[in-house]
Amino acid sequence: METLISGKNLKAYYVLDLWGSKKVVKAVDNVSLDILPNEIYGIAGESGCGKSTLLKALLALLDPPLRLMDGELLYNIEGRPTNVTLLKSETIRKLRWSFISYIPQGSMHVLNPVKRVRDTFIEILSSHVKKQTKEFLDLAVQHLKDLGLPERVLNMFPHQLSGGMRQRVTIALATVLKPRVIFADEPTTALDVVAQRAVMQLIRKIQNDLKNTVVLVTHDMGVHAQITTRMAIMYAGKIVEEGPTLEIFKNPLHPYTRYLIQSLPAIGDKKLRSGIPGSPPSLVAPPPGCRFHPRCPHASQRCREEEPLLKEIKPGHKVACFLMEG
Numbered sequence: 001m002e003t004l005i006s007g008k009n010l011k012a013y014y015v016l017d018l019w020g021s022k023k024v025v026k027a028v029d030n031v032s033l034d035i036l037p038n039e040i041y042g043i044a045g046e047s048g049c050g051k052s053t054l055l056k057a058l059l060a061l062l063d064p065p066l067r068l069m070d071g072e073l074l075y076n077i078e079g080r081p082t083n084v085t086l087l088k089s090e091t092i093r094k095l096r097w098s099f100i101s102y103i104p105q106g107s108m109h110v111l112n113p114v115k116r117v118r119d120t121f122i123e124i125l126s127s128h129v130k131k132q133t134k135e136f137l138d139l140a141v142q143h144l145k146d147l148g149l150p151e152r153v154l155n156m157f158p159h160q161l162s163g164g165m166r167q168r169v170t171i172a173l174a175t176v177l178k179p180r181v182i183f184a185d186e187p188t189t190a191l192d193v194v195a196q197r198a199v200m201q202l203i204r205k206i207q208n209d210l211k212n213t214v215v216l217v218t219h220d221m222g223v224h225a226q227i228t229t230r231m232a233i234m235y236a237g238k239i240v241e242e243g244p245t246l247e248i249f250k251n252p253l254h255p256y257t258r259y260l261i262q263s264l265p266a267i268g269d270k271k272l273r274s275g276i277p278g279s280p281p282s283l284v285a286p287p288p289g290c291r292f293h294p295r296c297p298h299a300s301q302r303c304r305e306e307e308p309l310l311k312e313i314k315p316g317h318k319v320a321c322f323l324m325e326g
């Protein structure tokens with residue numbers, strides 16, 4: 001199948017200068033992945049493992065101190081593979097909203113707090129299409145209607161909306177130009193269960209209507225189970241497992257993935273869920289070998305010395321673990 005976004009050996013590091021001493025945070029360290037058309041691709045893992053940084057690398061949103069140290073990023077734009085790392089920032093800016101949209105953590109970042117929602121819609125539309133203001137408003141109204149959201153939100157300021165509605169309006173805004181890919185970073189975090197469900201339903205509806213791709217970052221494995229079609233598990237700056245979501249939940253191969261799944265509460269089960277032993281390593285000086293080895297109950301000498309590579313064990317199901325190599 002053709003690939004929509006392809007990242008090869010991406011290394012995205014935060015390079016910090018702390019009063020003359022250099023500190024490098026290896027937040028994304030040699031990550032390769034292919035994102036396909038018409039899928040909801042999830043990125044999971046504990047806080048601080050590099051999920052948001054991977055999104056930023058895939059978006060070519062590299063503001064200092066974040067730097068792309070190595071790797072290649074290709075977007076398939078209308079059938080043409082385009083090396084994004086070679087594009088001018090103005091060209092990349094033009095791709096935003098129309099080819100690729102980004103919903104960052106905390107919806108207030110996208111909605112301007114001092115502007116009515118309609119003005120933000122007009123601003124985004126007018127930066128990409130040439131039309132009269134009235135036509136922009138018609139487009140915004142139609143888009144909200146298509147998504148089942150009330151038209152009255154256009155006259156409101158972001159602070160007048162509930163957290164859940166603000167997030168849904170942000171998603172509407174990010175999709176008004178019908179992008180091929182939507183990147184969403186923790187879109188359901190900090191919302192109550194009802195608002196979370198409404199946001200997930202909206203994402204599913206948009207993906208279903210546009211047949212586009214959603215890349216969804218969340219630490220919440222429950223959200224992945226409910227909405228994503230394929231997923232990657234990140235640990236300490238690396239992808240340690242990738243595959244169809246159903247397959248990952250049915251047959252997790254990496255010990256870390258098993259921990260993540262075990263920590264999910266099951267309906268009717270009142271037992272206290274066990275957390276993952278230990279804590280994630282520093283990304284300034286990660287452990288040698290497999291980065292999970294200090295927390296892994298199965299670690300051998302080889303795991304302490306040699307780094308396991310991500311390998312396909314079954315069609316479409318990849319894992320980076322020596323245990324799976326037999």
Ligand SMILES: Nc1ncnc2c1ncn2[C@@H]1O[C@H](COP(=O)(O)OP(=O)(O)OP(=O)(O)O)[C@@H](O)[C@H]1O
Nearest residue numbers: 014025027046047048049050051052053054065283
């Ligand atoms: N601006 C920054 N400067 C320096 N280090 C950073 C910066 N932003 C993130 N980091 C570090 O990079 C690593 C990866 O962070 P990142 O935000 O990508 O993780 P994450 O998995 O998305 O976690 P969370 O869900 O908590 O945001 C962490 O060690 C974090 O402390």
